Amino acid sequence: MVGVTDSDPDLVIDFRDVTVVRGGTTLVGPLSWQVELDERWVVIGPNGAGKTTLLRLASAELYPTTGTAFVLAERLGRVEVRELSTRVGVTSAALAERVPADEVVSDVVVSAGYSVLGRWREQYDDVDREQAVESLETMGAEHLAERRFGTLSEGERKRVLIARALMTDPELLLMDEPAAGLDLGGREELVDRLSRLAADPDAPATVLITHHVEEIPNGFTHALILSEGGVVAQGLLSEVLTAENLTKAFRQQIALDTIDGRFFARRARRPGGHRRAAE
Numbered sequence: 001m002v003g004v005t006d007s008d009p010d011l012v013i014d015f016r017d018v019t020v021v022r023g024g025t026t027l028v029g030p031l032s033w034q035v036e037l038d039e040r041w042v043v044i045g046p047n048g049a050g051k052t053t054l055l056r057l058a059s060a061e062l063y064p065t066t067g068t069a070f071v072l073a074e075r076l077g078r079v080e081v082r083e084l085s086t087r088v089g090v091t092s093a094a095l096a097e098r099v100p101a102d103e104v105v106s107d108v109v110v111s112a113g114y115s116v117l118g119r120w121r122e123q124y125d126d127v128d129r130e131q132a133v134e135s136l137e138t139m140g141a142e143h144l145a146e147r148r149f150g151t152l153s154e155g156e157r158k159r160v161l162i163a164r165a166l167m168t169d170p171e172l173l174l175m176d177e178p179a180a181g182l183d184l185g186g187r188e189e190l191v192d193r194l195s196r197l198a199a200d201p202d203a204p205a206t207v208l209i210t211h212h213v214e215e216i217p218n219g220f221t222h223a224l225i226l227s228e229g230g231v232v233a234q235g236l237l238s239e240v241l242t243a244e245n246l247t248k249a250f251r252q253q254i255a256l257d258t259i260d261g262r263f264f265a266r267r268a269r270r271p272g273g274h275r276r277a278a279e
């Protein structure tokens with residue numbers, strides 16, 4: 001039996017009634033959320049809903065104020081964060097800002113194996129170099145290996161940082177708005193790479209935060225919709241990502257279309273609204 005002190009080993013994330021409180025304000029929760037080994041989750045919700053806070057919990061960067069949080073079956077607060085750092089791959093804008101502009105791309109990727117950013121060693125092992133090339137290939141970024149990070153386009157940087165997150169062959173991959181700031185072509189390229197990753201049975205369990213349903217790659221299985229720190233809905237993507245739930249979360253009438261397994265959202269017109277506008 002799984003008690004409060006241990007977690008099911010098939011769960012990469014197991015949050016039970018967790019809250020994160022700062023300065024007397026509850027930023028997230030109380031919420032419970034379980035992610036299994038083979039699942040690909042999208043977390044969506046308005047600005048300030050608590051998405052990044054939730055991801056920071058999942059990367060063991062924060063501990064819950066109340067409740068119990070397990071990541072990779074390790075209870076947060078009971079485990080050294082360093083022990084999880086190579087087992088959880090993370091990509092976020094905060095991380096991107098910390099990469100020195102003159103860092104060579106292959107070093108940005110390979111240094112993840114040592115949980116550091118920036119030049120740390122002059123030499124890395126061949127096996128690490130090979131793994132870095134493989135990670136870059138997964139994201140279609142191997143041709144960038146010798147470039148300096150600061151010279152890359154926004155889309156190229158995002159792909160390099162995901163390659164870095166994959167470098168250690170993590171059991172959990174966390175991505176905070178990886179498509180933010182990309183143009184249409186860059187977004188579609190990234191979404192395509194992430195769909196291929198989602199389809200790979202050897203790929204880690206994945207959590208993707210996004211503001212836009214258009215950025216949800218094919219092959220994602222589950223969704224968590226957050227609003228004001230609470231769960232609007234969570235479960236299978238096909239059941240949870242509905243116009244009704246998005247309308248609740250964003251507090252305006254949202255219409256949702258699905259084409260070839262991708263999602264498209266817009267504000268719903270009020271009945272007759274277009275006719276009045278034309279008059």
Ligand SMILES: Nc1ncnc2c1ncn2[C@@H]1O[C@H](COP(=O)(O)OP(=O)(O)OP(=O)(O)O)[C@@H](O)[C@H]1O
Pocket residue numbers: 022023027045046047048049050051052053054
């Ligand atoms: N350290 C902190 N102290 C106080 N409030 C905080 C702290 N960190 C975050 N918040 C607040 O918590 C709420 C949730 O923030 P969070 O960044 O998790 O939301 P989000 O859903 O990721 O938002 P966005 O979509 O805008 O990135 C916001 O209102 C934010 O201002």
